[in-house]
Amino acid sequence: MRRREGDGCPITGLLQVIGDKWTLLIVRDLARMGRRTTELLESLHPISSRTLLDRLRDMERDLLIERRSYGGSPPHVEYLLTERGRLLVPLLDLLRKLGDTLGCNNCADRKSSLGSYCQSCLLSTPAATTTVQTPRRTTDDSIVLL
Numbered sequence: 001m002r003r004r005e006g007d008g009c010p011i012t013g014l015l016q017v018i019g020d021k022w023t024l025l026i027v028r029d030l031a032r033m034g035r036r037t038t039e040l041l042e043s044l045h046p047i048s049s050r051t052l053l054d055r056l057r058d059m060e061r062d063l064l065i066e067r068r069s070y071g072g073s074p075p076h077v078e079y080l081l082t083e084r085g086r087l088l089v090p091l092l093d094l095l096r097k098l099g100d101t102l103g104c105n106n107c108a109d110r111k112s113s114l115g116s117y118c119q120s121c122l123l124s125t126p127a128a129t130t131t132v133q134t135p136r137r138t139t140d141d142s143i144v145l146l
Contacts (some may be wrong), residue, residue, distance in 0.1 A: 017062050018088065022047055022055045024095070027081065027088045030065065034080040064088070 018024055022044065029035055029043050040052060052091075056079060059065045064085035070076040098104075 022051065023059060023064075023122070024054075024088070024092060026055060026059065026079075027064070027085060028092050030079060030085070031082045031092065033091050034068070034078040036076070036078055040079070061086070092103070 018027075020083065025044055026040065028045045029040055035043075037049075037052065037056075040056075040108055041047065041049060044052065056067070060067055062084075064084050068078045068080065070078065
């Protein structure tokens with residue numbers, strides 16, 4: 001994300017760190033546990049892999065997440081929230097409550113369209129997550145090099 005010079009306002013500074021649509025959704029998905037890139041791509045559909053990798057790099061630069069490489073073949077890379085990134089979790093809780101209050105979205109909509117609840121939903125209790133299957137993509141958006 002392109003950064004502008006701040007005016008000394010903490011709100012301006014924070015919005016430059018989290019001001020795009022995907023950053024807070026990535027934090028939401030990493031709040032419970034570390035995730036691999038492919039897992040983030042599935043949960044954040046329709047994000048493109050390029051956009052996801054750009055956001056992950058920005059978040060790593062801003063010290064919100066940590067990238068851990070475990071090597072192997074294929075390479076195993078996992079992203080985790082740092083202590084600084086965990087400071088955003090209460091903001092997510094407030095946004096979730098406000099979204100519910102304003103009726104902005106309904107988890108039942110996600111359940112019917114994707115077959116699962118979002119990871120941060122209160123309906124995603126450990127008992128509920130064992131019965132919910134991970135949605136499969138209906139289209140193949142992978143890149144084939146010839």
